[in-house]
Amino acid sequence: MSPRSKNPELPAETPNPFRPTFGASPRFWAGRKAILEGFSEALDxxxxxxxxxxxxxxTRGIGKTVLLTELEDIAEARGWISVRGIGGAGMAEHLINTAIPSHIAKLNPQAETRLKTLGIAGLGRVETELDPRYGQLQPVPTVETRIRQLLDYTSGSGVFIAIDEVQDAPSEDLAAVAQAFQNLIKDELPVALAFAGLTVGTRDLLDLPGTTFLRRASAYELGPLTADDTMSLLASTADGSGIHFGNAAARRAAEASYGFPYLVQLIGALAWRVTKxxxxxxxxxxxxxxxxKEAIDTFGSQVxxxxxxxxxxxxxxxxRSMARLGREEQSIGEIAGLLKKTTTGISRIRAALIKQELIEPSSHGHVRFTQPYMAxxxxxEPRTRYIQ
Incomplete structure (x- = not known):
């Protein structure tokens, strides 16, 4: 376990020390030491x-977004500029026209850029940008040119681009970011990049045109925390708050959380509040x-x-058929029986759910849920009645 880069000490009037909020860094980290130390070493x-x-x-709820936030903290502590992108339509456009320019404006308020749109008869619309430093028309900016502009104002530090939810981003946007990073690295410029997303989405990223060089990047798949790490995390987070976890309580919380960081924080927060x-x-x-029960219900609504x-x-x-069957894993044959279909008839449904990372194959002919408490x-969940 490693302490956060920021001061973990609690204020005199102690609030709840647990942080069951997506994207909010915990006071202490557990189980991700190799990633944090590797990134710190890379920037140095x-x-x-x-x-x-x-x-x-x-998978969902395993701590990917929180980990990106911590990587941003590490970069910023070294004077780097962190830029966050969220997978979805228009991701690259947001980086080009909003996220990166906002950092440029903070670093140099005089670096005001104006986008010009020229209508040329017979040729459609041609967009150019007026560069205030030179008074010349420049090509429409790309992810790469925007990062280069930002690097001009970083005083020798660097730029860290963090892209979350990559499975929801257009493939051409991801390729544009990856290609920009590759070109900047070729020029030996101080840049760093982290893509985070569901496992299938990040694997698909490697097959996109222009992103194959990312196969040489460091790939990390986040798994659940161990029981020992979870118990240690609960104890460290509560330390100094006037409330502590008994050994039996910490062990039960670790078991109930299944090592999912968000669930650990949620159970810790609720238990701390009730005890207080x-x-x-x-x-x-x-x-x-x-x-x-409250923790499970909240996990259900949030995840x-x-x-x-x-x-x-x-x-x-x-x-739902899987949920009704119970058990840790469910037989495809039994699921087909409940649905009154053949195993061949449900194969496409099974494949689609695996791709969405809601279920995963376990033993031969069996599947299981990827997250705890899905059943x-x-x-x-209330069922909707369809009336014709």
């Missing part, structure tokens, strides 16, 4: 260190049991519900 090393380009993957409200100083195993937003009715029924969420 000459251009060419493999950890200056990272591919971070994992009861004017006690030790979180007990009974408190963990008391808050577990499972968004993940299920785009599933079809047939896919949802497949998942509980599906069984509690």
């Amino acid at each position: 090393s000459p251009v060419g260190h493999p950890d200056r380009a990272m591919l971070i993957s994992g 409200d009861n004017a006690n100083s030790e979180v007990t195993e009974a408190v963990i049991e008391e808050i577990l 499972h519900r968004p993940a299920l937003r785009h599933v079809t009715d047939l896919q949802r029924e497949f998942l 509980e969420h599906l069984l509690a």
Whole structure:
């Protein structure tokens, strides 16, 4: 476990030390030491260190966004500029026209750029930019030219580009960012890049035209925290708050969280609050049991519900059949039986759900949910009746 780069000490009037909020860094880290140390070393090393380009993957709720935030903190502590992009339509355009220019404006308020659009008869619309430093018309900016402009104002430090939710980004936008990074590295400029997303999405990234060089980047797939790391994290986070976790409570919390960082923070926050409200100083195993339903319900609304937003009715029924069967893994044959279909007839549904990383193959002929408490969420979810 490693302390955060920022001061972890609590203020005199102690608030809840746990942070079950997406993207908010915890007070202490556990289980991700190799990534944090590798990135720190990369920024302190000459251009060419493999950890200056990272591919971070994992299932929902495993801590990818929080890890990007910590990498940004590490970069900024060294004087680097961090620019965040979120996968989705217009990601590259946002970097070019909003995210990077906003940093340029902060570093040099006089560096005001104006976009000009010229209509040329017979040729359609040709866009150019007026560069205020030279008073000349320049080609429309790209991700690469914008980063080069930003580097002009960084006083010798560097630029770190962090792209989250890569599975939702247009392939041409991801290729543009990757190609820009490759060209900047060829020129030995101080840049670093991290892509984060669901495992399938980051693997698909490597097959895009212009991104094959990323196969040489450092690839990390985030797995659940170990029970020991989880217990240590709970103890360290609560330390100094006037409330501590008993060994039995920490062990039960580790077991109930399945090592998912968001769930660890959520269980810790709820248990800490109940213990404080009861004017006690030790979180007990009974408190963990008391808050577990609320933690599961919150995890469902914050993690499972968004993940299920785009599933079809047939896919949802497949998942509900898995939930009704119970057990850690479910037989494809039994799922097909509940759906009154053949195993061949549900193969496409199975493949689509695996691609969405809602389920994963386990043993031969079996699948399981990729996240804890998905079954509980599906069984509690109200069913819609369709009327014709």
